[in-house]
Each structure stands twice: as C-alpha cells, then as structure tokens.
Amino acid sequence: xxxxxxxxxxxxxxxxxxxxxxxxxxxxxxxxxxxxxxxxxxxxxxxxxxxxxxxxxxxxxxxxxxxxxxxxxxxxxxxxxxxxxxxxxxxxxxxxxxxxxxxxxxxxxxxxxxxxxxxxxxxxxxxxxxxxxxxxxxxxxxxxxxxxxxxxxxxxxxxxxxxxxxxxxxxxxxxxx
Numbered sequence: 001x002x003x004x005x006x007x008x009x010x011x012x013x014x015x016x017x018x019x020x021x022x023x024x025x026x027x028x029x030x031x032x033x034x035x036x037x038x039x040x041x042x043x044x045x046x047x048x049x050x051x052x053x054x055x056x057x058x059x060x061x062x063x064x065x066x067x068x069x070x071x072x073x074x075x076x077x078x079x080x081x082x083x084x085x086x087x088x089x090x091x092x093x094x095x096x097x098x099x100x101x102x103x104x105x106x107x108x109x110x111x112x113x114x115x116x117x118x119x120x121x122x123x124x125x126x127x128x129x130x131x132x133x134x135x136x137x138x139x140x141x142x143x144x145x146x147x148x149x150x151x152x153x154x155x156x157x158x159x160x161x162x163x164x165x166x167x168x169x170x171x172x173x174x175x176x177x
Contacts, residue, residue, distance in 0.1 A: 016022050 014022050
C-alpha cells in the first residue's frame with residue numbers, strides 16, 4: 001500500500017487544514033489537485049511537498065460511488081484483499097441463514113404478543129378473583145343476616161308458643177275450678 005493518506009469523501013464531510021480552516025472535503029481535494037505546478041512559482045515550490053501528503057489520486061473510490069464505478073477504477077494503491085472484503089460485504093447472506101433468522105424474529109414477535117396477552121389475562125384473572133372474594137363476602141354477610149332474622153323469628157315463635165301454652169294452661173285451670 002502507498003504511504004499517501006487516502007480519503008473517503010461524501011456529502012457533509014469536513015476537514016480542517018491550517019491554511020484554509022474548516023472546509024468541505026470535496027472542495028479541499030479539488031483545491032489541492034488544481035494548484036498550479038509552475039516550476040518557477042515560489043508558492044508552488046514551497047507548498048508542493050505538504051500538498052503531496054494531502055492530495056488524493058483521482059481513482060480513489062468514495063462512499064457515494066456505486067460498486068460498478070469502484071470496480072472500474074483499478075489502482076495499485078488498493079489492496080485486493082480489501083476489495084474482496086468489500087465485495088463480500090455487498091453479497092447478501094445465504095438464504096438458509098436469513099430464513100432461520102426471519103423465523104426466529106417471527107417467533108420472538110409471537111412470543112412477545114403471547115406474553116403481553118398472558119399478562120393481560122392474568123390481570124383480568126386477578127380482578128375476577130378479587131370480585132369473587134368480594135361477592136363471597138357479600139353473600140356470606142347476607143346469609144348471616146338471614147340466619148339472624150330466622151333465629152329471631154324462631155325465638156319469637158317459641159316465645160309465642162310458650163306464652164300460648166301457658167295461657168292455655170291457666171285458662172283451662174280457671175275454667176275447671
């Protein structure tokens with residue numbers, strides 16, 4: 001690989017240079033590649049070496065290039081292994097693996113839905129259990145009230161029966177004498 005730095009250029013990327021300050025990479029690259037190269041020009045001879053470190057060859061692919069454009073540019077600067085790596089990254093994964101992950105994702109979604117439904121049903125069941133406990137308590141309270149009323153009626157009936165029996169005995173004793 002070359003000792004020259006390589007730049008990836010895309011919209012919005014900025015670079016700081018001491019001479020120019022912050023600027024867009026594309027404009028900085030164009031300004032460095034379009035500098036005059038007159039041998040007698042003093043500014044060119046002074047700044048030619050530092051600009052050599054910042055210049056980018058024309059065949060450097062950028063992030064915005066399509067794979068066809070990148071494959072058309074062949075340069076001794078680029079490592080073929082890196083090129084192969086980028087080609088492998090562009091190839092979609094195998095169908096069996098993709099299908100398995102899609103199945104897993106669908107099952108996880110279904111599990112999540114079922115767990116949410118389970119929580120909702122458990123909450124509803126807890127509410128129903130609470131209502132059932134309250135209803136049982138209310139029914140037992142009413143049964144207790146009915147039992148007390150029946151006991152009271154029974155004791156009143158016994159008292160009446162005793163009073164009636166006593167009155168009958170006294171009346172019969174008076175009538176016999």
